[in-house]
Structures are given as structure tokens and as C-alpha cells.
Amino acid sequence: MNDCGLPREPGAGSLSGRRILVTRAADQADEMLKALAEKGAVPLACPTIAIVPPEDFSELDAALNNLGRFDFLVLTSVNAVRSFFGRFRESGRECCDLAALCLVAVGPKTAEALDDQGLKADLVPEDYRAEGVVELLKDRVAGKRVLYPKAALARDLIVSQLSAAGAEVIAPVAYGSAPPPGAAERLREALDAGLDLLTFTASSTVRNLVALLDKQNLARARSVPVASIGPLTSETCRKLGFQVVIEPQDSTLPAMLDAIDAYFARDEG
Numbered sequence: 001m002n003d004c005g006l007p008r009e010p011g012a013g014s015l016s017g018r019r020i021l022v023t024r025a026a027d028q029a030d031e032m033l034k035a036l037a038e039k040g041a042v043p044l045a046c047p048t049i050a051i052v053p054p055e056d057f058s059e060l061d062a063a064l065n066n067l068g069r070f071d072f073l074v075l076t077s078v079n080a081v082r083s084f085f086g087r088f089r090e091s092g093r094e095c096c097d098l099a100a101l102c103l104v105a106v107g108p109k110t111a112e113a114l115d116d117q118g119l120k121a122d123l124v125p126e127d128y129r130a131e132g133v134v135e136l137l138k139d140r141v142a143g144k145r146v147l148y149p150k151a152a153l154a155r156d157l158i159v160s161q162l163s164a165a166g167a168e169v170i171a172p173v174a175y176g177s178a179p180p181p182g183a184a185e186r187l188r189e190a191l192d193a194g195l196d197l198l199t200f201t202a203s204s205t206v207r208n209l210v211a212l213l214d215k216q217n218l219a220r221a222r223s224v225p226v227a228s229i230g231p232l233t234s235e236t237c238r239k240l241g242f243q244v245v246i247e248p249q250d251s252t253l254p255a256m257l258d259a260i261d262a263y264f265a266r267d268e269g
Contacts, residue, residue, distance in 0.1 A: 052177060076106040
């Protein structure tokens with residue numbers, strides 16, 4: 001894949017020659033880069049986010065030391081699964097320690113990440129967002145204890161809404177995020193080469209891109225149409241001055257890729 005360096009010859013396909021910026025974390029971008037390339041696009045891998053450990057593990061460790069007291073484990077991203085189970089296994093625990101918990105995954109990708117850990121999600125909402133998790137659990141959690149390992153900048157929605165539904169929600173920070181080294185330079189190179197589309201799969205990728213660019217380059221980035229994975233990311237994009245032209249009905253990567261395909265097909269038609 002082109003890593004924001006020299007342009008390459010576009011292949012044949014529905015997105016032939018379209019230069020599309022992919023801002024996902026480097027270790028999670030391959031599927032998107034490959035799918036875009038297969039459609040003939042020129043995908044530019046410019047991660048604006050890297051997953052980092054929390055500043056303090058004490059709250060997460062305390063929760064791990066008391067797993068037997070919880071009824072639900074709620075995981076709202078692949079990063080949450082990887083971060084939680086990284087610490088879980090470092091502490092010498094095994095999957096059987098979670099046997100009594102109901103495992104809730106926000107969507108198919110998070111459920112797949114659980115599969116990779118040797119576990120199956122017990123519940124997956126129809127709406128693959130925090131709102132869907134709340135809708136799924138609000139009538140199940142009264143008097144229950146919910147463990148929700150979260151990102152440092154996660155919204156308060158799950159904690160506040162499930163608490164209002166009668167649950168005791170413990171929400172330790174399991175991971176944070178930061179711009180990766182060299183990201184600003186890669187973004188400038190991509191803008192210099194010309195872009196047809198920016199893609200954002202989380203609000204943090206949008207905020208970090210804005211923080212990485214100076215005023216002139218940010219204005220250039222804002223002139224490029226945006227594909228957003230879902231309503232929350234779209235809201236962040238619009239608040240920060242970007243024009244969202246693509247938002248799939250389902251907040252999943254395959255749906256986002258299909259929506260990108262359809263958008264450029266209409267543009268050509």
C-alpha cells in the first residue's frame with residue numbers, strides 16, 4: 001500500500017484512481033486499505049491515532065481483581081477488547097474467570113475480536129453504537145453490576161444511562177489514544193499529492209487530524225469531501241468544519257466501503 005509517499009498507478013475498478021485518505025490506526029487499517037485498492041482506488045494510509053496504555057491501571061486492575069462481582073462485561077470497540085484482555089492475561093487470568101459474566105459486544109467487529117480471545121459474545125445490539133448497547137441492556141441491568149472498560153475520552157452515555165436504569169456501572173479506563181509520530185508530515189504529503197476523499201472511523205481520528213495540521217493545511221483538508229462511519233463521527237466532522245458527503249446506514253466498515261463505492265458511482269453517472 002502507498003503510505004502517503006509517491007503516487008502509484010491506479011488499478012481498474014469502481015474507484016479507479018480515486019485518492020482516499022485512511023486515518024485508522026495502523027494496526028487496524030489493512031482491511032480498509034485492501035478493500036479500497038481492490039476497487040481501484042489509491043488508498044493513502046495516514047493514521048491520525050495510535051492506541052496507548054492508560055496513564056494509570058489502578059482502576060482496571062481493581063476491577064480485574066473483583067471479576068466475580070460483575071454480571072455484565074460491556075466492550076464497545078476492538079481496542080477495548082485488545083486492551084482489556086491484554087491486561088487480563090498479563091495478570092494471569094483465563095477465559096474461565098469470565099464464565100459467569102454476560103459478554104456484550106457493540107457490533108460484529110468487536111464480537112470477532114472476542115472470538116480471537118476464545119470467547120463468544122452473548123449479546124450484540126442491532127444498533128452498533130453506545131446507544132444500541134443502552135437500548136439492549138436498559139431493561140436487563142436493574143440491580144446488576146456492569147463492567148465497562150472504556151477509552152479515556154469515551155462518552156458518558158453508557159455509564160449515565162445504565163446507571164439510570166438501576167445498574168452499578170464500573171468504568172475503568174483501559175486505553176487512551178495519541179497521534180502517532182510523523183503523522184503531521186504524512187498528512188501534508190497527502191494533501192500536496194491531492195485527495196478525493198477523507199475517511200474517518202471515529203471522532204478521535206477527526207480531532208487528531210485537526211490538531212496535527214496548521215491553519216493553511218487544515219483549510220486544505222476541509223475542502224476535501226468526507227466519508228464518516230456513523231452519526232457521532234459525522235457530528236464531530238461537521239463541528240470541526242468538514243463536509244460529510246458519505247455516512248452509511250449501518251456503522252460498520254463494510255457498509256462504509258459500500259457507501260463510498262455508491263457515492264463515486266453516482267458522481268460518474
